[in-house]
Amino acid sequence: MSTPTEILVLDDEPLVCERLKEHLEKKDYRVEVFTESQKAIDRLSAKRFDVVITDLKMEGPNGLEVLRFVRDHSAGTQVIVITGYGSMDAAREAEYSGAFGFVHKPFRAKTLEAMVRKAARQARKLMERAAR
Amino acid sequence: MPVAQALRSVFRHRHHATAAQLREKLRRFRDLVEHNDRVLELIADAGEKLGGEYVFDNKYLRDLADRLRESVHEVVADLNAISSSRYPELAAALAEIDAAVTAALECRLVVPEAPWVLPLADISTEQIETVGAKMARLGEVHGQIGCRVPEGFVVTTHACREFLESAGVLARVEALRTRFADGDEGLEDEARRIREEILSAPVPREMSRAIRHAVTSLVRPGEEDVLLAVRSSGPEEDGELSFAGQYETLLGVSTDGVCDAYRTVVASLFSPGVLRYQRRHQVPPGCGFMAVGVLRMVPARASGVVYSVDPAAPERNVLLVSAARGLGKLVVEGGGPVDRLEVSRDPGHEVVSARVGMKERMFVAVPGRGAVPEAVPDEERGTLALAPWETAELGAIACRIERYMRSAQDIEWAIDHAGRIYVLQARPLHVAPIERTADRDLTDLGERYPVLMRGAGEIACRGIGSGRVRIVSDPDALPVDIRPGTVLVARAATPRLGGLLGGASAVITDLGSATGHFAAVARDLRVPTIVDTGIATRTLEDGAVVTVDAEDNVVYAGRVEELLHFELLERSSFQSAAEFRVLRRMLRRIAPLRLRDPTDPEFTAKRCATYHDVIRFAHEKAIAELTDIGWVKTSRGVSYVRRLELPIPLDLVLIDLGGGFRTDTDRKVASPGDILSRPLLPVLEELTAAGVWETAPTSMDLDGFMSSATRSTPLTGVMAARPEQNLAIVSGEYLHLSLRLGYHFNIVDTYLGEASADNYIYFRFAGGVTEVARRSRRAALLKRILERHGFVAEGRGDLVVGRIKGLGAEAMEERLRMVGRLIGFTRQLDIHLRTDRLVDDYVARFMGGPTAAERDDAPERGQ
Numbered sequence: 001m002s003t004p005t006e007i008l009v010l011d012d013e014p015l016v017c018e019r020l021k022e023h024l025e026k027k028d029y030r031v032e033v034f035t036e037s038q039k040a041i042d043r044l045s046a047k048r049f050d051v052v053i054t055d056l057k058m059e060g061p062n063g064l065e066v067l068r069f070v071r072d073h074s075a076g077t078q079v080i081v082i083t084g085y086g087s088m089d090a091a092r093e094a095e096y097s098g099a100f101g102f103v104h105k106p107f108r109a110k111t112l113e114a115m116v117r118k119a120a121r122q123a124r125k126l127m128e129r130a131a132r
Numbered sequence: 133m134p135v136a137q138a139l140r141s142v143f144r145h146r147h148h149a150t151a152a153q154l155r156e157k158l159r160r161f162r163d164l165v166e167h168n169d170r171v172l173e174l175i176a177d178a179g180e181k182l183g184g185e186y187v188f189d190n191k192y193l194r195d196l197a198d199r200l201r202e203s204v205h206e207v208v209a210d211l212n213a214i215s216s217s218r219y220p221e222l223a224a225a226l227a228e229i230d231a232a233v234t235a236a237l238e239c240r241l242v243v244p245e246a247p248w249v250l251p252l253a254d255i256s257t258e259q260i261e262t263v264g265a266k267m268a269r270l271g272e273v274h275g276q277i278g279c280r281v282p283e284g285f286v287v288t289t290h291a292c293r294e295f296l297e298s299a300g301v302l303a304r305v306e307a308l309r310t311r312f313a314d315g316d317e318g319l320e321d322e323a324r325r326i327r328e329e330i331l332s333a334p335v336p337r338e339m340s341r342a343i344r345h346a347v348t349s350l351v352r353p354g355e356e357d358v359l360l361a362v363r364s365s366g367p368e369e370d371g372e373l374s375f376a377g378q379y380e381t382l383l384g385v386s387t388d389g390v391c392d393a394y395r396t397v398v399a400s401l402f403s404p405g406v407l408r409y410q411r412r413h414q415v416p417p418g419c420g421f422m423a424v425g426v427l428r429m430v431p432a433r434a435s436g437v438v439y440s441v442d443p444a445a446p447e448r449n450v451l452l453v454s455a456a457r458g459l460g461k462l463v464v465e466g467g468g469p470v471d472r473l474e475v476s477r478d479p480g481h482e483v484v485s486a487r488v489g490m491k492e493r494m495f496v497a498v499p500g501r502g503a504v505p506e507a508v509p510d511e512e513r514g515t516l517a518l519a520p521w522e523t524a525e526l527g528a529i530a531c532r533i534e535r536y537m538r539s540a541q542d543i544e545w546a547i548d549h550a551g552r553i554y555v556l557q558a559r560p561l562h563v564a565p566i567e568r569t570a571d572r573d574l575t576d577l578g579e580r581y582p583v584l585m586r587g588a589g590e591i592a593c594r595g596i597g598s599g600r601v602r603i604v605s606d607p608d609a610l611p612v613d614i615r616p617g618t619v620l621v622a623r624a625a626t627p628r629l630g631g632l633l634g635g636a637s638a639v640i641t642d643l644g645s646a647t648g649h650f651a652a653v654a655r656d657l658r659v660p661t662i663v664d665t666g667i668a669t670r671t672l673e674d675g676a677v678v679t680v681d682a683e684d685n686v687v688y689a690g691r692v693e694e695l696l697h698f699e700l701l702e703r704s705s706f707q708s709a710a711e712f713r714v715l716r717r718m719l720r721r722i723a724p725l726r727l728r729d730p731t732d733p734e735f736t737a738k739r740c741a742t743y744h745d746v747i748r749f750a751h752e753k754a755i756a757e758l759t760d761i762g763w764v765k766t767s768r769g770v771s772y773v774r775r776l777e778l779p780i781p782l783d784l785v786l787i788d789l790g791g792g793f794r795t796d797t798d799r800k801v802a803s804p805g806d807i808l809s810r811p812l813l814p815v816l817e818e819l820t821a822a823g824v825w826e827t828a829p830t831s832m833d834l835d836g837f838m839s840s841a842t843r844s845t846p847l848t849g850v851m852a853a854r855p856e857q858n859l860a861i862v863s864g865e866y867l868h869l870s871l872r873l874g875y876h877f878n879i880v881d882t883y884l885g886e887a888s889a890d891n892y893i894y895f896r897f898a899g900g901v902t903e904v905a906r907r908s909r910r911a912a913l914l915k916r917i918l919e920r921h922g923f924v925a926e927g928r929g930d931l932v933v934g935r936i937k938g939l940g941a942e943a944m945e946e947r948l949r950m951v952g953r954l955i956g957f958t959r960q961l962d963i964h965l966r967t968d969r970l971v972d973d974y975v976a977r978f979m980g981g982p983t984a985a986e987r988d989d990a991p992e993r994g995q
Contacts, residue, residue, distance in 0.1 A: 013189040015711050020187060084191055106181060106188030 005120040006048070009033040010040040010066060011055040011082060016105075020053065023109040024116065037061040041069055044077075050123040051100075051116055053080045064097060071098050076126035078119035080112070154787070157214050157758060158861060162868070164210035164754050165879060167203045168747045169896065172931045174200050175723050175744060181715060193714055197237050200722060201230055204743045211750040215757045219749075222737035226746055229721050232261075233743075236717040239309075243421055246290040248342040252425070255286060262288045264365025264423030269537075269558055277536050279529055279555045284427030285346045286365065291339055292398055292421035299333030301326050320407055327402040335391045343394065343426070347387050350428050358428055359497045360385045362393035363557075364400060365423040378406045378630065378653070379422070383429065383459060384497035384504070390426055397424045405631035409653070429497050430554045432546040434517035435460030436470065437645075438526050439561055440477075440534040440541040444591040444646065450474040450484055451527050454645050455517040458494030460544055460556070461503050466625035466644030466651075466663065468493055471516050473523060481527025488516055518547070525553055533558050577692060584678060585687040588665035589640075592625075592651035595660030596695045597638025598679040601672050604629070619680055621672050625650040625663045633659050638680035640668040640687065662687075730756075751877075755870055758787075758859055774802040776860070780820050782871075784858045792862030809862035811884040814945045815869065818952030871955060878955045884944045891944050892937035895923070895951050897958065898930055913971045914958065917978050921950055954978070 007029050009020045017033035024031045032049075034040035037060045044052070044066075052070055056063035067079045078100040100119040103112050178196055181188055208222055246262045255263050255271035263271065263286040274281040296302045304326055311319060335343070351358050364379030380400035385393045400406065401422050436455035442448050453473040456462040463470050469489030476482045491513050495503040518526070526545060533555070534541045540561040546554045599617040604610060610628060614620060620636040622629055625644025630653035633639065637659070644650060644663035654661040660682035662668075672678060672687070679692040688695075725744045727735050730752050740746045772788040772795060786793055786802055794806040804820070807813055861868040869880040881894040897914055911927035914934075918925035923934035936947060957978055 011189075013191070016187060016189045023187070106186045106192045109187055112187070 004028060004030045005050045005116075007031045007116065007120075008040060008043065008049045008052045010037055010053065010058075010063075011035065012037075012058045013055070016055070016082070019109070020112070023113065027113055029116070029120075037063075037066055041066060044070060044074060048074055049077055051078050051080060051119045053082060053112070053116070055082045055084075057084065067097055067099055075130055076123050078123045080115055080119055082107075158787075158868075160210040160213045161754055161758060162881070164207050164214070164750065165881075165896075167206040167210070168751050169931070169933060170203045171200060171207065171743060171747050172898065173926075174203070175719075176931065178715065178719060179723060188711060188715075190711065190714075193237055193711065193718065197233050197718065200743055201233070204746055207747050207750045211754050211757075214754050218757075219737040219753065222740065222746065222749070225737055225740040229741070229743060229746065232721040233718050236721065237714060239714065243289045243293045246288045248291040248294075248339045249285045249287050249346045251346075252281065252284045252286060252427070262286075262290065262423065264289065264425075266363065266557060266559070267365040267423055267425045270425070270555070272536075273533060273555050273558050277532055279533065280552060281555050282361070282427040282430055283350055284360075284425055285350075287339075287343060287394060287424040287426065289421040289423045291342075292423065294339060295333070295335060295398060296330070296421070298336045299330055301329050301333075320404060323402040323407050324404070327399045330399040330402070331395055333395070335394060340391050343390055347390050347426065350426075351387065357387055357499060359383075359499060360387065360390060360393075361425075361427045361429050361556075362390060362397055363425040363427065364397050365425050366401065378403070378409050382502060383461070384499065384502040386499045394424055394426075398422050405628065408631055427556075430546040430548050430556070431497075432459055433457070433549045433551075435544070435546040435556075436463040436517075438475075438530045438541075438543045438545060439646075440530045440543070441561065442474070443540075443561060444594060446540070449477045451477055451481070451530055452646070453518070453523060453526060456489075456494060457491050457508050457512065457517050458496045458506065459503050460546060461495040462491075462493070463645060464544065466641070468643065470645060471518070472645070473516075473518075475523050475527045477527070477531060479528075481524040481531075483520060483523055486516060488514055490514055491517070522547060522551065522553070529553060529555065577688065577694065578686075581679070581688040581690055581692050583686055584689055585640075585665060585668065585671055587685050588667055589662050589685070590646040590664050591682050591685055592644075592646040592661040592663045593654040593659060593682060595638075595682050596680065596692075597636070597660040597682070598691045598695075599637040599677065601674055601676050601678055603669055603672065603674045604632075605669050619672075619678055621668050623669050630654075638662075638682065640665055640672070640680060642666055642669050755859065755872070758870075774800070774806075776807075777801045777803050778816075778820055782820075782858060782873075784860055784871075787859070787861045789861060789863035789866065791864030792866075807862075808864060809860075809867055810865055810941075811867040811882045811944070811948055812860060812862050812869070814948040815867070815880060815952035815955075818949045819956050821953070821956070873955070873959050876958065880948075880951055880955075882944075882948065884941060884948070886941065888938055888940045891939050891941070892935070893923075893944070893947055893951065895934040895954075897932045909971050910958065913974055913978075914954070916971075916975050917954060920975075920979060921947055923947075 005028075007024055009017050009024075009031060010033075011017050011020075012035050014035055017035060021031045021033050032043065034043065037054075037058050040052075040054070041061060052066070054063045054066045061069070063081055067081065070077050070079050079098070081099045081102040082105060083102055084105050100122065101115050103115065174196060181192075204226065208226055211219065211222070244262050246259075250259070250263060252267065252271055253274065255268060256275055257268045257272045259271075260268040267286045270281055273279045293302070296305060304322070308319060308322055308326070311322075334340075347360070350360070362382045362385050364381055366379050378400075380397045380403075382393045382396060434455050434457050436453065437460065438454075439452040442450055442452050451474070453471075453475055454463045455471040455473070456468075462468045469491060471489050471491070472487040474484040474486075476484055491508050493505045494508050496506050498504040529545070530541060530543055533543060537558070537560070542559050542561040543555060544557040546556055548554070597619060599619045600615070601621050602611075602614055602618045604620065604622040606623070610632065614632050614636060617637045620629070620632060620639045622639070622641045623643060625639075625641040629639075629641075630650050633653055639654060639659055639661040641650075641661075641663045642665060646663055651661060651663060660680055662680065662682050662685060665671075676689065677691055679688045679690065679695055681688065681692075681695055721741070722743045724742050725748060726741055727739060727745045727748050729735060735749070735752075737749060740749050774786045774788070774793065774795075776784040776786050778784065786807075788795060792807070792809040792812070793802050794808060797806065804816060807816065858872060859868075859870045865883055865885040867880060867882050867884075869878070871878040871880075877896075877898045879894070879896040881896075882892060884891055895918070911930070911932050914932040915925040915927035918932070918934035921936075922939075923936045925932065925934040927933075939947065
């Protein structure tokens with residue numbers, strides 16, 4: 001068995017974190033959740049994750065800033081952006097800034113899982129390439 | 133916008149005074165329909181979110197409430213404009229629904245105006261906000277299911293609110309709620325102070341007089357005094373969360389002690405155990421007001437609990453019965469041995485297995501002292517408390533209640549000395565979903581980890597938990613708190629122990645029963661629990677790390693990772709998650725449709741209890757307004773309103789916007805030959821075709837009909853088109869068709885001109901008379917047929933909307949003929965859609981079926 005896929009979830013709604021943790025852990029992912037973006041960034045400085053799932057609008061550093069941080073500091077890590085209503089433009093921006101994809105709240109857990117699976121595969125591929 | 137253009141050009145030229153009114157009415161009607169659709173979509177969408185597949189947050193719930201409110205208010209504003217504000221009571225009804233939805237969103241309960249007390253015989257689940265969940269259900273068990281329940285009354289939530297206000301704590305309760313929402317710590321002290329103040333506050337004089345009066349009515353002539361049970365009926369109790377045993381219930385209360393008992397029960401809203409429970413489930417403290425039931429105590433020969441399924445093995449066909457002599461205290465509180473029976477769920481309800489408990493003690497109600505223990509006579513100790521025919525009757529009652537409530541039930545009962553069975557309480561039984569238990573390949577665990585206990589006692593809540601053992605042998609000296617992750621090992625499964633469950637990873641007890649309060653709380657909290665092992669406190673070592681497998685009833689030494697992983701995979705707790713609870717409660721005031729039959733005298737603005745009711749009412753009245761006979765009469769001299777004479781029983785009023793039909797005749801009715809409207813012609817051509825109207829109105833099967841909501845319309849009248857309900861607003865190129873056929877509503881809004889880019893068809897189908905399964909089959913069928921004809925179709929719940937645009941004239945006509953045929957085809961369709969497979973058949977039949985022109989001579993084509 002390969003090492004488990006590491007996922008960081010960041011959303012200022014604890015409910016969303018809780019639900020994502022529940023769904024993703026069922027699929028054997030290892031999940032850490034954060035409701036404050038600065039704490040998530042601190043954690044991202046200390047540990048490498050395969051996939052980061054982040055909300056867009058948050059107090060403190062917002063989702064885009066988290067995305068940029070990951071892009072600059074954690075090669076290969078893929079970012080999936082969660083957006084609420086009416087933040088479509090920001091979501092596009094996120095996509096252009098190198099996010100793997102985005103999902104709109106409310107979303108089907110399965111939709112996100114499918115995206116996470118692909119993102120994790122992509123992350124592993126990039127990391128292996130970097131290691132070679 | 134071609135339609136607007138058409139309207140403008142028409143009205144510029146003629147009927148200036150009335151035309152302006154008509155134009156405004158029509159504009160408003162289109163607006164109403166649009167918002168109506170929006171609301172139906174939002175309702176269907178929200179219902180889907182309850183299934184557990186979606187991840188959503190509070191923002192979604194707030195947005196949902198906002199968007200619904202906005203659209204429903206638009207609908208009402210449109211109706212007001214169309215009807216010159218003919219329904220002022222609608223505003224009041226709507227305001228009440230708004231308040232209720234907001235309250236649900238904010239985790240508050242609305243306290244409706246109500247008398248201080250209501251007799252139990254008069255209440256049902258509709259009054260849940262007034263009488264609390266427990267009493268509402270008991271009222272239903274009596275009134276709807278016909279079970280015997282104790283005589284009694286309920287002191288309402290309205291009374292509670294008044295009491296808290298007179299005690300001077302109402303504002304502080306509100307503040308407590310806000311602090312909770314803000315995640316404020318240290319609420320326990322404030323809650324304790326509130327509780328103490330409630331306990332010392334006098335019940336307002338008028339209220340206490342009303343209570344005493346109601347108590348007097350429970351005393352029968354010749355009786356000196358009666359013993360009463362004073363029971364909590366809390367806001368969430370027995371609903372999505374059981375709160376079992378968390379609020380106070382006082383037994384053996386004498387008539388003059390009722391007001392004191394009332395205070396005690398209300399104060400238990402703020403007890404430490406309740407607070408812990410609320411914290412765990414994110415229910416703000418004092419989020420509602422406590423209703424209190426006051427019931428005559430049944431002089432019980434025996435009492436206990438029946439579960440309509442075995443929560444540990446839901447697939448087994450048995451009911452579980454626990455019985456004690458005297459009052460049921462021993463059963464629900466788990467304080468001593470009781471009888472345990474497995475009873476078949478099949479009619480006859482034979483006993484499958486029985487374990488006689490050595491019943492040395494029983495509780496009896498003693499005036500002024502409550503429930504008092506007494507020794508059971510020697511000869512009765514080792515015998516079953518219930519006779520076989522009594523268990524059979526109990527089984528029948530449990531199955532009846534389960535069927536009515538549509539969920540597994542946890543029922544408290546008592547049987548008096550004359551052998552009469554009383555239902556004291558009925559609530560949903562929380563059963564963990566049975567999943568891939570058989571998939572576990574953990575067969576050799578016993579070889580790898582020492583087994584400390586196996587097969588002792590009963591599983592009260594399935595699951596796996598691991599942690600350090602903490603033994604609690606003295607139920608009177610419970611620790612205040614335990615370390616999170618502790619495996620709690622206790623002598624007795626008392627409700628008070630329930631207060632510690634929040635932090636426990638698993639629980640094992642020596643005594644107790646899987647049907648007690650403690651077990652109910654354990655299930656709510658999904659804490660793996662094994663009760664009645666007899667040996668746990670002696671066998672397990674304080675401080676040792678163990679793994680409790682409450683799936684297979686084994687306790688292992690050490691931490692068994694394989695099992696814990698299994699548990700992780702199986703865990704599913706979405707239903708009791710906070711956001712799901714809030715959504716469920718919001719939807720109660722949003723989605724149900726009570727106003728179904730417009731001919732019912734109860735079909736009034738005042739009776740609107742949900743958003744769905746409001747839009748249904750508004751839509752109906754708007755159509756009535758536009759097709760009002762008086763309106764048609766006043767426009768007698770006006771040539772642009774005509775009745776259309778058709779060879780079918782369809783009464784259609786035509787309103788011409790210009791060029792829709794020939795207006796140069798003197799006749800008061802128009803005939804099909806007068807029609808000029810380009811889009812109306814193809815629709816009518818198929819709709820009026822022979823065959824569509826041949827089906828006898830009574831050909832529906834009775835099941836299909838009866839499963840719809842109760843209504844008073846006679847069978848023969850259901851499918852007959854109602855006069856004054858059907859309306860076609862037409863111009864040369866435009867058609868707005870509103871058709872009400874039986875319980876189906878069809879709307880066709882279309883423009884058919886020379887430029888393809890302007891052309892469109894909007895087709896909407898809503899309503900239906902049968903049960904949900906058939907309605908959704910019908911929706912699926914319509915969706916598929918529309919899609920096959922190139923429509924973008926959305927089907928949600930009761931509503932199917934199809935849209936298509938940009939077609940050339942010929943293609944448009946073809947689609948409009950199809951729409952006409954579809955309206956006729958679906959007229960009785962859901963009545964026939966008994967199975968999913970029939971949907972395929974009907975799609976094939978429709979797609980391959982002959983058109984009106986072919987119908988007479990061509991044989992049916994296969995698909």
